[in-house]
Amino acid sequence: MTEQKEHHNQAGHIIETLLKYATYLFLLFVLTGIKKGGDMRLFIPYITAIFLLAQLAVSKDFSVLRSIPFYSLACYVVISYSLVLYSFAPRVSLTALGREVLPGMFLFVAMHFQSDSEEKLKGLLLVFILALAVLVGGGYVTYGRRYVKEEFFDHLSPDIPFLKFKLYFNVFAMKVNFLLPFAVACAAVVRTKAARYILWVLIAASAGAVVLSLSRGGWLSLLVMVCLFSLFLSKGRVKPSHAITALCGLLLLLSVVVWTTVPAVRQRILVNAEELLTFHGRTEIWQHYISAIGEKPVTGWGYGDRIVWNGAPLVLTRESEHEVPEQFRIGTHNTVLFVLYHQGIIGLAGYLAFVAAGFVALAKELSIRSDRNALYVFSLFTALISSFFIHSTLESVSFAVPCIIFGFLSGIQQWERGKNTLACLP
Numbered sequence: 372m373t374e375q376k377e378h379h380n381q382a383g384h385i386i387e388t389l390l391k392y393a394t395y396l397f398l399l400f401v402l403t404g405i406k407k408g409g410d411m412r413l414f415i416p417y418i419t420a421i422f423l424l425a426q427l428a429v430s431k432d433f434s435v436l437r438s439i440p441f442y443s444l445a446c447y448v449v450i451s452y453s454l455v456l457y458s459f460a461p462r463v464s465l466t467a468l469g470r471e472v473l474p475g476m477f478l479f480v481a482m483h484f485q486s487d488s489e490e491k492l493k494g495l496l497l498v499f500i501l502a503l504a505v506l507v508g509g510g511y512v513t514y515g516r517r518y519v520k521e522e523f524f525d526h527l528s529p530d531i532p533f534l535k536f537k538l539y540f541n542v543f544a545m546k547v548n549f550l551l552p553f554a555v556a557c558a559a560v561v562r563t564k565a566a567r568y569i570l571w572v573l574i575a576a577s578a579g580a581v582v583l584s585l586s587r588g589g590w591l592s593l594l595v596m597v598c599l600f601s602l603f604l605s606k607g608r609v610k611p612s613h614a615i616t617a618l619c620g621l622l623l624l625l626s627v628v629v630w631t632t633v634p635a636v637r638q639r640i641l642v643n644a645e646e647l648l649t650f651h652g653r654t655e656i657w658q659h660y661i662s663a664i665g666e667k668p669v670t671g672w673g674y675g676d677r678i679v680w681n682g683a684p685l686v687l688t689r690e691s692e693h694e695v696p697e698q699f700r701i702g703t704h705n706t707v708l709f710v711l712y713h714q715g716i717i718g719l720a721g722y723l724a725f726v727a728a729g730f731v732a733l734a735k736e737l738s739i740r741s742d743r744n745a746l747y748v749f750s751l752f753t754a755l756i757s758s759f760f761i762h763s764t765l766e767s768v769s770f771a772v773p774c775i776i777f778g779f780l781s782g783i784q785q786w787e788r789g790k791n792t793l794a795c796l797p
Contacts, residue, residue, distance in 0.1 A: 406535035416474035447721035458673025467675030482778025527583035544589025671715035706763035729777035
């Protein structure tokens with residue numbers, strides 16, 4: 372009996388280790404946007420899913436499947452696949468759902484298992500820091516190389532062909548802003564001076580990268596992030612770090628330096644009234660897709676960003692690209708509008724139910740936490756507000772973003788339940 376239990380524990384440890392590294396690889400692909408890896412990049416979500424099933428079978432811990440955020444997420448996934456029946460291009464929709472929505476559910480559960488203890492959470496945060504360093508490093512390398520070739524400063528964002536690492540500058544700013552709160556949380560709690568200095572250098576470089584990306588949505592997100600952290604620390608929920616104050620000062624100094632030395636930044640700020648009122652031409656795109664929604668409001672035209680509108684639904688291919696005006700090829704530039712166009716009112720109701728359930732759980736957890744975990748929960752809240760909500764008004768944000776945030780929260784809640792259980796034991 373003891374030998375059987377030993378084998379069971381050994382198998383459980385192996386599965387847990389495999390799940391951990393599969394999740395890390397999955398996250399690095401999602402967070403950085405690197406497309407190098409071919410089939411591995413597409414298969415890793417399903418490899419992770421296999422290890423998740425094994426983990427559930429061995430641990431018999433199904434708490435993650437019993438939370439309201441997971442129920443709402445599962446409902447949205449079911450709704451999404453049901454709406455394929457009404458898609459303009461069912462095969463395109465199935466492919467897109469298999470690459471975005473279903474992996475999002477796997478990521479939610481995987482994040483739960485990688486944040487349900489202090490040791491696991493440290494490893495997860497290290498992956499976030501690594502992803503941030505890769506993003507920012509790739510951005511600066513591209514920025515410098517472009518200046519050497521063209522002697523002109525443009526948007527800072529990565530474009531490294533041999534890694535298939537290329538991000539639109541607004542998407543780059545969104546990814547950096549998503550990861551920044553976790554870097555700040557790590558810098559505030561880490562004990563080693565050398566690690567703290569490295570983190571603050573990375574944070575300063577990341578803030579500078581967002582400024583130089585020339586993404587105005589990124590600037591607003593960064594400003595909101597600084598305000599939220601300043602408000603949180605002023606409440607005394609955790610011991611404030613002097614580095615937070617230093618960062619605010621550094622951002623102010625950086626803004627002044629960039630304003631005086633980089634003309635492109637001044638051009639992005641000093642916009643004319645028409646450009647400001649149209650959100651840099653986005654209102655035309657929104658009106659274009661709103662007219663398309665009016666023709667099929669209940670079920671939408673089918674999931675997948677390759678299904679665009681050109682007076683009628685069209686699957687965007689290399690052959691058909693010339694038929695569609697450039698500004699309408701790049702999506703709706705708004706997350707709610709994206710879901711509404713592709714999945715109609717039914718899909719939007721499922722999507723908003725998931726986001727609302729996660730937000731309520733996050734707000735409730737934040738209101739009762741007063742220990743070190745409060746800082747991690749607040750980082751999730753900041754990422755949700757400053758990155759997901761703000762960027763969602765101007766871009767179509769990946770479904771993976773709320774799945775990561777709410778899955779992370781689910782794991783922290785499980786960790787807290789475990790600590791409370793231990794505290795109650797005699």
